[in-house]
Each structure stands twice: as structure tokens, then as C-alpha cells.
Amino acid sequence: xxxxxxxxxxxxxxxxxxxxxxxxxxxxxxxxxxxxxxxxxxxxxxxxxxxxxxxxxxxxxxxxxxxxxxxxxxxxxxxxxxxxxxxxxxxxxxxxxxxxxxxxxxxxxxxxxxxxxxxxxxxxxxxxxxxxxxxxxxxxxxxxxxxxxxxxxxxxxxxxxxxxxxxxxxxxxxxxxxxxxxxxxxxxxxxxxxxxxxxxxxxxxxxxxxxxxxxxxxxxxxxxxxxxxxxxxxxxxxxxxxxxxxxxxxxxxxxxxxxxxxxx
Amino acid sequence: xxxxxxxxxxxxxxxxxxxxxxxxxxxxxxxxxxxxxxxxxxxxxxxxxxxxxxxxxxxxxxxxxxxxxxxxxxxxxxxxxxxxxxxxxxxxxxxxxxxxxxxxxxxxxxxxxxxxxxxxxxxxxxxxxxxxxxxxxxxxxxxxxxxxxxxxxxxxxxxxxxxxxxxxxxxxxxxxxxxxxxxxxxxxxxxxxxxxxxxxxxxxxxxxxxxxxxxxxxxxxxxx
Amino acid sequence: xxxxxxxxxxxxxxxxxxxxxxxxxxxxxxxxxxxxxxxxxxxxxxxxxxxxxxxxxxxxxxxxxxxxxxxxxxxxxxxxxxxxxxxxxxxxxxxxxxxxxxxxxxxxxxxxxxxxxxxxxxxxxxxxxxxxxxxxxxxxxxxxxxxxxxxxxxxxxxxxxxxxxxxxxxxxxxxxxxxxxxxxxxxxxxxxxxxxxxxxxxxxxxxxxxxxxxxxxxxxxxxxxxxxxxxxxxxxxxxxxxxxxxxxxxxxxxxxxxxxxxxxxxxxxxxxxxxxxxxxxxxxxxxxxxxxxxxxxxxxxxxxxxxxxxxxxxxxxxxxxxxxxxxxxxxxxxxxxxxxxxxxxxxxxxxxxxxxxxxxxxxxxxxxxxxxxxxxxxxxx
Numbered sequence: 014x015x016x017x018x019x020x021x022x023x024x025x026x027x028x029x030x031x032x033x034x035x036x037x038x039x040x041x042x043x044x045x046x047x048x049x050x051x052x053x054x055x056x057x058x059x060x061x062x063x064x065x066x067x068x069x070x071x072x073x074x075x076x077x078x079x080x081x082x083x084x085x086x087x088x089x090x091x092x093x094x095x096x097x098x099x100x101x102x103x104x105x106x107x108x109x110x111x112x113x114x115x116x117x118x119x120x121x122x123x124x125x126x127x128x129x130x131x132x133x134x135x136x137x138x139x140x141x142x143x144x145x146x147x148x149x150x151x152x153x154x155x156x157x158x159x160x161x162x163x164x165x166x167x168x169x170x171x172x173x174x175x176x177x178x179x180x181x182x183x184x185x186x187x188x189x190x191x192x193x194x195x196x197x198x199x200x201x202x203x204x205x206x207x208x209x210x211x212x213x214x215x216x217x218x219x220x221x222x223x224x225x226x227x228x229x230x231x232x233x234x235x236x237x238x239x240x241x242x243x244x245x246x247x248x249x250x251x252x253x254x255x256x257x258x259x260x261x262x263x264x265x266x267x268x269x270x271x272x273x274x275x276x277x
Numbered sequence: 278x279x280x281x282x283x284x285x286x287x288x289x290x291x292x293x294x295x296x297x298x299x300x301x302x303x304x305x306x307x308x309x310x311x312x313x314x315x316x317x318x319x320x321x322x323x324x325x326x327x328x329x330x331x332x333x334x335x336x337x338x339x340x341x342x343x344x345x346x347x348x349x350x351x352x353x354x355x356x357x358x359x360x361x362x363x364x365x366x367x368x369x370x371x372x373x374x375x376x377x378x379x380x381x382x383x384x385x386x387x388x389x390x391x392x393x394x395x396x397x398x399x400x401x402x403x404x405x406x407x408x409x410x411x412x413x414x415x416x417x418x419x420x421x422x423x424x425x426x427x428x429x430x431x432x433x434x435x436x437x438x439x440x441x442x443x444x445x446x447x448x449x450x451x452x453x454x455x456x457x458x459x460x461x462x463x464x465x466x467x468x469x470x471x472x473x474x475x476x477x478x479x480x481x482x483x484x485x486x487x488x489x490x491x492x493x494x495x496x497x498x499x500x501x
Numbered sequence: 502x503x504x505x506x507x508x509x510x511x512x513x514x515x516x517x518x519x520x521x522x523x524x525x526x527x528x529x530x531x532x533x534x535x536x537x538x539x540x541x542x543x544x545x546x547x548x549x550x551x552x553x554x555x556x557x558x559x560x561x562x563x564x565x566x567x568x569x570x571x572x573x574x575x576x577x578x579x580x581x582x583x584x585x586x587x588x589x590x591x592x593x594x595x596x597x598x599x600x601x602x603x604x605x606x607x608x609x610x611x612x613x614x615x616x617x618x619x620x621x622x623x624x625x626x627x628x629x630x631x632x633x634x635x636x637x638x639x640x641x642x643x644x645x646x647x648x649x650x651x652x653x654x655x656x657x658x659x660x661x662x663x664x665x666x667x668x669x670x671x672x673x674x675x676x677x678x679x680x681x682x683x684x685x686x687x688x689x690x691x692x693x694x695x696x697x698x699x700x701x702x703x704x705x706x707x708x709x710x711x712x713x714x715x716x717x718x719x720x721x722x723x724x725x726x727x728x729x730x731x732x733x734x735x736x737x738x739x740x741x742x743x744x745x746x747x748x749x750x751x752x753x754x755x756x757x758x759x760x761x762x763x764x765x766x767x768x769x770x771x772x773x774x775x776x777x778x779x780x781x782x783x784x785x786x787x788x789x790x791x792x793x794x795x796x797x798x799x800x801x802x803x804x805x806x807x808x809x810x811x812x813x814x815x816x817x818x819x820x821x822x823x824x825x826x827x828x829x830x831x832x833x834x835x836x837x838x839x840x841x842x843x844x845x846x847x848x849x850x851x852x853x854x855x856x857x858x859x860x861x862x863x864x865x866x867x868x869x870x871x872x873x874x875x876x877x878x879x880x881x882x
Binding site: 086087 | 575594
């Protein structure tokens, strides 16, 4: 029985190593084995713990696999429409500025259907933190081509591989945001392959919002073995190899003021 | 004889267009050549355009869009007709209906010579039309704040009315308020304007001794 | 709070405008902005589209003096979703739109419907379909009442004067926050731009209780310590889960209906012809009715004020007053009100005619002419 199987693995998973901001009642989480979302959200949970902002956070998630995180945390959350998480969090933050607003989305939500919201929120310097998981495709709908799909990569809608002459090159999100966001913005690209760096970037992104400096945006290179059709070794190789070649990890915009005890 | 150059300015729906039209007609009746310019950039399609032919028949030269010119021009039409840039280049009086909006007076930057007209002692007079039943100009402090934000004007017109509910008392109250504001900012009250039946009851001057100018309504023939 | 200009505290002066209850000469769009102020709306999120722009202009002018907020977003979807964010954390939010903007706004409205998130939308109808005209129509009735991918669980007030625009905008905030269904004031380009006298007032001065907004997300307390975290979603995996949710919502909507429906009717057993119209056209219909009555014609009048939920039983009652009653439905659209009327009168056999002028204004004289030349075209069903 699947249910009893879950029960067996549930106990050891719910333990003191989980971030306090994780909602233990909803663990194990709903993501596929090997999915990068769990790692990104663990880092986010730990950062929220470290910053002690559990009661201030409003977390929004998109449609796409990110919606599976709707009850993932112990902070309040809203699952929105595809691409519309940024405006919902912007609206809440504008209405109650003491809120720490987090908009969590995938590459389809942030770079395709909701690209205008990302661009304009960044341009206006909205005091929210947008986190975008880039797994190079639309996962929840069964693996279609995304703005981030790599040249030649096969997906449901690029069955012979992405042809750059017809569908362009992978969108460079943080580079785009960094080019338009005003002074005080924080923009970075992290990867689930570098956990401590990922955590550090997420912490700086949230800290940037808490300090009222401006918009913060972190793209997280993530994994989708289910739609990549890759085993653990191949998944890791794709993330650290091909993806890393197309998407440069690092900070693109960082505020002038660095919180005490933090190195750049 | 110097030309009369006037721009009617003021709060949205205060009666700028009505006053500009009536002023133009008065001047035409006095035997003068008059050009009326529609510079309402917010609602270009709706102000003088529907009245253009009618006013031209009365002898005014009207610089405004014509219905047939607007076909295919976009949602609300291109608001600035290129001829308007040289609106003052006319051998006669020029009356400008200046649209409302933030920094409405800056629209004059678009008209050559309007901010510093050349020679012959001519200068463009900014006349602010005030209806004290408009909420944002309904008290002396609000009117003073409005004038402070707008910047200097050359005169005020009391155009206080409530549509069909207008009374002589209401117009007189408006006259008091507008005159008090004018004294505070140091400009004259050009007139109290009122529809003919009210003007008749008011007599030649209002209770503050400002001249009363009877006006006719033309704007109902426009959209609003 | 707020700015001073020439050493004048504008907030006090603006409060005074409401307190003094003077008659004011205004355009409909301004009236809406003042109504939102009087209703203690907290935040407007909007995107420019004619003919509603002055609602934003005046709100943007007034709001900072009262610590209220305004954000011009990148499009109507963003405005609508930002409204939902603001409402979720306990603020009274609103927007105004028209035409193609109303089409885009349907996406966030459908989320509001599903999640019972309150909000007020002012719709100033313009010509359609597509970009069409910025001027006027009643062609957004169907879209406003039942747009979106759902069941149209909304409340829509169709106004006919500036006084109504003021009062129903205030009422819309109460309805939205009391019942938690998206609530609309359905105006049009004529009402937006036309000028007439209106009395602004503080709702409290009339004994109107303003329903307070409560935070749905981020209510007081530390989540997981003082209270459970609030987790909201609009996605359901199985049919039955959605169905159960909708059954509850439809029941809540039905319970509310009797409390919110509003209409005007003038009909008697002698009435031979019933004019049916909504919004600004109802005003022309009322005038036509009075003129025709003066000529000795037995003409009645029915006007739904809530076009959703529709006052169906009141209409049926009016029609039942006289079995030989004829109906004339008048609207500036091609049969949008007519369809609602026919649906409500299913089973009746009264003759029914219509005067349909999509995207064009209708005067009392035109209605009188249609009545005079009235020929029976079709029966209700």
C-alpha cells in the first residue's frame, strides 16, 4: 500500500534537521524524486529561520510545479494564477509594507506568461523578493519548451530539439532584470548544485527587501529528472554541465550596504 | 488695435470650453476676427469637434479636429493638430480652450510665441474659469491651494452653477468666493458668467461689483 | 497626514467637502473617486483606459492626503491581481476599467470568485468588440456579469445617475466585504463624462455602517505558534473536490441573492406595455414612460439595478400583473439584457419587442418613437 509506505518513511523525514518554518504536517513534500524545488525551498526555509521573519512572510506560488509548495511552509501562503504571483505579492506588499513578500515561480511563469510583471516590478523597484526556479522546461504540463530551454534540447513542443533560428536562445533572466532594475536591487543566479551559495543569495535577497533597499530577484538553476528523463548521475551532469554553460551563476546586482557579518 | 489673446484654463469640467466659445462669439459680434483653438489634450475628440461647423457658421475660425479627419487616427485621436503649433499666427484675436490636467499651462510650450509673444504690447492672458460647486475648488482654502499649484493667472471668471439646479444665490456665493481668492492672489475677477436668465436677474454686476456676462450653452451639442 | 499647499491642509478641506453635503457639479468619474474616499477604500490599482481615466486621476490626487494608496500597474491583469493581494492582507482595494481592459480583468476576477476574495471594480462601458470606441455602450453587461471561466458569482450594480454612482460605489464596498464575492459598479462612458449635480456625503452621517476589511492572510499572531498558517489555493486535483467547493459557493450566492437584489418597477393591472432597461438607458426609458403616460398611454417601467443577481421574481411579478402585457426591452447592446429577460420569463407568452442599438446612445424620444411604431415581433418563449 502506497499510504502505508508513506507512513514508514514519514517518521524519519520529520526530524530536527527540517527548518522550523517547514510545515511538518505536509512532509514528505509532493515534488518528484530528484526535483530541485525541495532543495531551493529548504534553503528558503532555513533563511527564514535565520532571519526570524516567519510571522512577516507572505509567500505566493505560481501555477506549474511551484504550486505544489502552497502548503509547504509554516508561513501564510497564496497559490495564484500562472504568471500572476508577482502582482499578487506586489499588491499585498504595497497595501501592508511591513510584509516580507516572496513570489516563487518557475521559468514559464516568470519569463513567458508573466514576463511583463517581472519586468515592471523590477523596473519600479517593488520591495519584494522574486525567486524563480529554472529547470529549462514546463514540467507540470508534461515537459514543453520554455524560454529557458537549451539549444537542441528536446521537449514535447520541440521534439527535434530547440531550433534557435526559429525559437531563439535561452532567456537570460537575471541579466535582463539586472539591466533594468534601479539602484538598490539585488539580482543573482544560484543553483541547487551549490547549496551554501544558494542559501547565501536567498538570504541577501530577503535582507535586501527587509532593509527596504529595493527589488530582489534570484533565479535558481533547478533539476527535473522526470521531464529530462535522466537518472541521478545524468541529472547532476546536466545541471552542472550543460545548464551551467548557458547560465552563469553569481551575483549581477548587489546593494552597496552589506549586512554585518556577511561577505560579498 | 492690439489683438486679444486669451487662454481659458482651470479645473476639469469648470466651464472652460463654454466660456471660450462665448467669449469668441462676443468678440465676433463686436466685429472682430476671432480664431478659437481647441487644446484639450485629454479629451480631444469630445470638446469642440462636434461644434466646429456650427461655430464656423457664426463667423469664428475654429482650429479643432473635424469628424472626418479622425477616422483611423486611433483610440482617442492624435490630440495635437500640427496647425495648433502656430495658432497665434493669425491676424485677429485668438481664444484658446486649454485642456485640464497636470501642469495644464505647460501645454502653451507647444504653441509658438504663446509664452513670450513678440512686440506690439501683446501678451497671452491666462483666464482661470472657476465653478465653486466643483469639489476641489469649493472653499476659499481649496481655491487658494488650487491657484498656488497652478501658478499665476491674469484673471478669474466666476462660472459657478449647478446645471439645472442653478440659483442666483448660488452664483452670488460663487462670486464672493472667487473675488476673495482673486484679492488674495492679486489678480482681477474678469467677470461672473451665467446663462442668460440668471444674468438678467443678476443685473450688470454681481454683488462683488464684477461685471456679469451672459452666456449661452453650446456644450450640450457636444458629447458632454 | 497629507500635503500642504500654500499652508493649507488639504485633507481637512477635502473632508469638509464630504461633511458639508453641498450640491456639487461633477463628472461621474470624479464621483466614483470621491465615493471610494468616502467608503474608506485603502488602495486603488489601475491601468489607463478611456473612459475611466479620471477615476484614477482624482483618486491619485485625493488619496495621498488620506494615507490611501495608488499604484499604476503594467496592465489590467496586474491591477486585478494586485487588488487581490491587497484584499488578502486586509485592505479595501478597487480598480476601474473598460472594454478591452475589462476583458483582461476577467482573469483576476475569476480567481477572486473562486477564492471568495472581496474587491470592487468600476466598469465604464465603451464600444465593442475590440478597441472600438472610447465613448459609450452597454455591451459589457454579459462580460461583467458572467465573464471568466466560471459561474459568474458576482454582484453587479447598474447605475443611472451620479447620485447612484456615489451611493452604489460605497454600497459595493460593503457588499464585497460582507459577502466576499467580486462586486461591480457597471457604469458607461456617458455616465463617466457627463456632468450633473450630486450630493457627496460621509456614509456614517447617514447611519450607513461601513463593513470593516479583515485580513485573510497575515491575520494577527505568529503562524504555527499562535495559530495555524493560512494556506490558500485555487487548484483542485479531482472533480469531486471542485464540485463540493462550488456547491458551497453557489449556496452562499443563493443565500445572498435575496439580500442584495434591487430593482425599480412601475406597473399596474392597467399597464399595457412594460419598458425594460438598465443603467443610463433606464433613465431615458423612465422619461419616455412619463411622457407616454401624459399622452394617456398605459406604459410601465422595469429596471434591474442589480443586473447580477438578476431580480427575476420581481420581473415575473411585474409581467404577471396583466396577462396581455407587452414588453419592450431597450439597450445599447445587441440583446445582452434581452437574453437575461427572456431567461427569467421562460414559460411566459407575452409579446416581446426590443430596441437594440449596440454601442450607441438611446434617447427618450427614440424610445417613444419605438413605442408608437410598436409592432409585435416575437413572443417571450
